[in-house]
Amino acid sequence: MVPTSYYMILSGILFTIGVLGVLVKRNPIVIFMCIELMLNAANIAFVALGRHFAQVNGQMYVIFALAVAAAEVSVGLGIIVSIFRTRESINVDEMNLMKF
Amino acid sequence: MTDYRPLAPYALLTILALAVALLGTVPAARRSGALGWITAIGAGLALFISSQSPEATPWLGMLRLDAFSKACNVIFLAALAIISIASTAEEHRTAFAGEFYALLTLSTVGLMLMGASGGLLTMYLGLELSTIALFALAGFSKREKRSAEAALKLLILGSVASAVVLYGASIVYGVLGTTQFFEMSAAMSHPHAAGASAALYFGITFIVAGLAFKVAAVPFHLWAPDVYEGAPSLVTAFLSTASKAGGFAALLRFLGSVQVPEDRTISTLLIVLSAISMIVGNLSALSQKNFKRMLGYSGVAQSGYILTALAAGSATSKTISSALMYLLLYAFTNVAAFLVAQAIHDATGSDQISALRGLHRRRPTLAFCAVVVMFSLGGIPPLAGFVGKLYLFTAAWDGGQRCLVLIGALTSVAALYYYLMVVRQIYLLDPEDDRKITVAPAIVMAISLCTAAILAIGIYPRPFVTMGEAAASAVQVTSVAHQREAAPVVAASDVSSPHLRP
Numbered sequence A: 001m002v003p004t005s006y007y008m009i010l011s012g013i014l015f016t017i018g019v020l021g022v023l024v025k026r027n028p029i030v031i032f033m034c035i036e037l038m039l040n041a042a043n044i045a046f047v048a049l050g051r052h053f054a055q056v057n058g059q060m061y062v063i064f065a066l067a068v069a070a071a072e073v074s075v076g077l078g079i080i081v082s083i084f085r086t087r088e089s090i091n092v093d094e095m096n097l098m099k100f
Numbered sequence B: 001m002t003d004y005r006p007l008a009p010y011a012l013l014t015i016l017a018l019a020v021a022l023l024g025t026v027p028a029a030r031r032s033g034a035l036g037w038i039t040a041i042g043a044g045l046a047l048f049i050s051s052q053s054p055e056a057t058p059w060l061g062m063l064r065l066d067a068f069s070k071a072c073n074v075i076f077l078a079a080l081a082i083i084s085i086a087s088t089a090e091e092h093r094t095a096f097a098g099e100f101y102a103l104l105t106l107s108t109v110g111l112m113l114m115g116a117s118g119g120l121l122t123m124y125l126g127l128e129l130s131t132i133a134l135f136a137l138a139g140f141s142k143r144e145k146r147s148a149e150a151a152l153k154l155l156i157l158g159s160v161a162s163a164v165v166l167y168g169a170s171i172v173y174g175v176l177g178t179t180q181f182f183e184m185s186a187a188m189s190h191p192h193a194a195g196a197s198a199a200l201y202f203g204i205t206f207i208v209a210g211l212a213f214k215v216a217a218v219p220f221h222l223w224a225p226d227v228y229e230g231a232p233s234l235v236t237a238f239l240s241t242a243s244k245a246g247g248f249a250a251l252l253r254f255l256g257s258v259q260v261p262e263d264r265t266i267s268t269l270l271i272v273l274s275a276i277s278m279i280v281g282n283l284s285a286l287s288q289k290n291f292k293r294m295l296g297y298s299g300v301a302q303s304g305y306i307l308t309a310l311a312a313g314s315a316t317s318k319t320i321s322s323a324l325m326y327l328l329l330y331a332f333t334n335v336a337a338f339l340v341a342q343a344i345h346d347a348t349g350s351d352q353i354s355a356l357r358g359l360h361r362r363r364p365t366l367a368f369c370a371v372v373v374m375f376s377l378g379g380i381p382p383l384a385g386f387v388g389k390l391y392l393f394t395a396a397w398d399g400g401q402r403c404l405v406l407i408g409a410l411t412s413v414a415a416l417y418y419y420l421m422v423v424r425q426i427y428l429l430d431p432e433d434d435r436k437i438t439v440a441p442a443i444v445m446a447i448s449l450c451t452a453a454i455l456a457i458g459i460y461p462r463p464f465v466t467m468g469e470a471a472a473s474a475v476q477v478t479s480v481a482h483q484r485e486a487a488p489v490v491a492a493s494d495v496s497s498p499h500l501r502p
Helices: A004-024 A028-053 A057-087 B005-023 B034-052 B067-087 B097-115 B120-138 B145-176 B181-188 B191-195 B197-214 B223-230 B233-257 B264-286 B291-311 B317-348 B364-378 B384-398 B402-428 B441-459 B462-496
Strands: none
Touching: A004 A028, A004 B145, A028 A057, A028 B145, A057 B120, A057 B145, B005 B034, B005 B097, B034 B067, B034 B097, B067 B097, B067 B233, B067 B317, B067 B441, B067 B462, B097 B120, B097 B233, B120 B145, B120 B197, B120 B233, B145 B181, B145 B197, B145 B223, B181 B233, B197 B233, B197 B264, B223 B233, B223 B291, B233 B291, B233 B317, B233 B462, B264 B291, B264 B402, B291 B317, B291 B384, B291 B402, B317 B364, B317 B384, B317 B441, B317 B462, B364 B384, B364 B402, B364 B441, B384 B402, B384 B441
16 A cells, blocks of 8 residues: 555645746646646645545545636636737736736 | 524525526616615625524534624625625626626625635635635626736636645645644644644645735735736725635634644744735835725735734634724725725726825715725724724734734834825815716715714724624634544544654
8 A cells, every 4th residue: 555645745746846837837728737736736635645544524625626626717717718809818928017 | 403594694695696697687778786786685684694693513513603704794795785886886887797796796605604614625615716706806897908917817826825725724634634623723732743743834834825815915915906906996895805804714713713732833924924014015005106006005014914913812802803893894994995996987087096186176075985994094093994903903912912013003104104195185186177076876875884884983893892702702612612522533533543744
């Protein structure tokens, strides 16, 4: 049986990759994929810990998190489409109408 | 048998949201502002039911419907009702009025769930429900580039913040083996948790950081000025008051009912958040030309003021009551401020502070209300803002955070400068053109309601303080009572499952 700590390390690595991706990438769709990576890092941790504690709570979290992530993405893609309609580009570097 | 009656306000608002979305299909000419009134009446009804319903902890304690959640509901529902009334003025111009009110109502349900959360899962779900609805609301003026940009900024940063909360929750679950608040307190005093305290603080820091985004505390505030400026004013009014109150409700619930044994790390975190929020928020607001953007930075500073009380010890009754009271009066004050921005924008097409120039000649009643709002934000004595700030700083002082109170007092003086600059524009300068401006009656009514509330709370704060104290004792009682009940359960589960030690 794989020790729980391995799963925790994997989830930590995935979360870090997600955070770095959000900071580095310029396309909002790719940024969104990185946010999904962050959410899934948490999901892996929950599933592994649920098994570790022999509870169903961990799995229950994941079901909720998946539903929430789907809702978030559907609203997010809608916003990205509406941005593309107003300015023919979705590069986040060009989102600079408002600054200091 | 669980008693489901206390859930009635939540069910009522959910049905209201769906009904309003359906009614939105009626042509705008035939409903003439009815949707806003329906939403406002529904919010008032939910508020009444919420105040009358018995206390309960349905679904294995996932929700805690007690005095604290009732006090939070007052804030959220008051904001929802006033903003709905003001929105009736816009209703015939908006293409998707039904969806607007539906999203606003659903967001309120999410905030109410945050206030009533009994564990990290309900807190996360409430946070997401309110935030996702706000993404769509921030981008509601689809044709405007600024609104779309505000929506994208809120979307990306909001999603990251909620992912951070979820990851923090997973770490806390790993250390404690539970995410119910009352079981967490008991599990924390267990030796296993003490052995992994670094991981525990790491997790709690993540959760606090995610919620700090929701309340727009520095350094998680970068979205706030941009989104406040770009989003429609009516949405910003909700975002800057109810949504912020939701973040604080979750923070108070979490930090108040989960007593971390060695509190130093978390209180240091709150002290830092509070101090830099007050300093950065107020200093950045000084140089702003755009009225909504200035209010955005002032909102960051106001979060800092509330955090001073939290830093003084989240579980004390003074902290919780003063924070709730401040959030309530801040809801009225800031909603009114953004409605003034909306009225000025409708009349002049500009969001600049200079657009307020000579308002006392162009619309005397609006000018008076705007000045009351600015004085209340600045904390001038007879008004609500002064009383609230006094309670907050007293709570912080008694909790030993004298340095923070000092920073708060000094930055409040700096803040007075930019609030009084607005008053100067309104009263001391003469307008460029003397014509009267027209303001929609609905907006005038909403602003007058807020102004009356500001004066009432400022002159007679007693009932609101009592409400806050009842809420505070509810949070504490549940945490202490359940500590005794939950302790043997956790101990028993430990025999079969050794806790993780990273």
